[in-house]
Amino acid sequence: MMNHSSGAISEFLIVLFGLVVALYGVSNLLPMLLRALIMGISVMDFMWTAVYATAAVSGISLLSRAIYRLDRGTGRIRNKMELFE
């Protein structure tokens, strides 16, 4: 029981962390891309864009893996994905 609840808490924390990082990354990346499109891009902007893109990709990956594992735990996943197993 203890193991089960601590597993659920850690999964929940991963979902929360993934959500926050993905929101941070995507919501900063999109205005940055628009700004680069309109005003051109400087070296500093490029570096920040790379940081936001990394945050967005990491956050979305974490979130999708966490939700995959939760769905996998219920038996709803038929085609198990090698990357997330």
Add this chain to the structure above:
Amino acid sequence: MRLQNHSSKEDQVPFFPNVLLVEMSLAIVVIGCLAIFVSLFPLRVGEKFDPLNPPSLLEPEWYFMGFYQFLKTENVQPFLGLILVAALGAFVVLVPFLDRSPERRPLRRPVFAAAALIIIVEFVALTVYGYLTPGHVASFSETGFTAVFLGTNAIAAGLALFVFIVSRRSSRGAR
């Protein structure tokens, strides 16, 4: 929550190329639809905001219009509305933890399917109401607004119940 049985390599689908190909096909379809849509209905950036001469009516984009319409309703502003919207967000985040049914079809998960239907229908109704009554602060004491708010809930719940009963009868008939 831990995975009890680790499946063997044979019954797993590799991410590259199988999953990636499906995802890329979907992404191309979505980007194609988006490109057609923005070509047909191009959106201008609009006038620059001047804080000394603000526009008389400030309203959010369409994706926040439903929430905005709810939040500015007289009876829930400001704290109750914020708490309710935050609770809705928390519920959406918690759905993968709460819905532990092994069923994949929405009709076999009636509670969560009905909740999703009610949320979507309510969001659409409030968005349309917000666009039809710009700048109007609604109140639950108004018959029209209450009818829209509760009526859409009732219609969505009734629709969910109807589809659930029909699907249950048809699955019983199949057996």
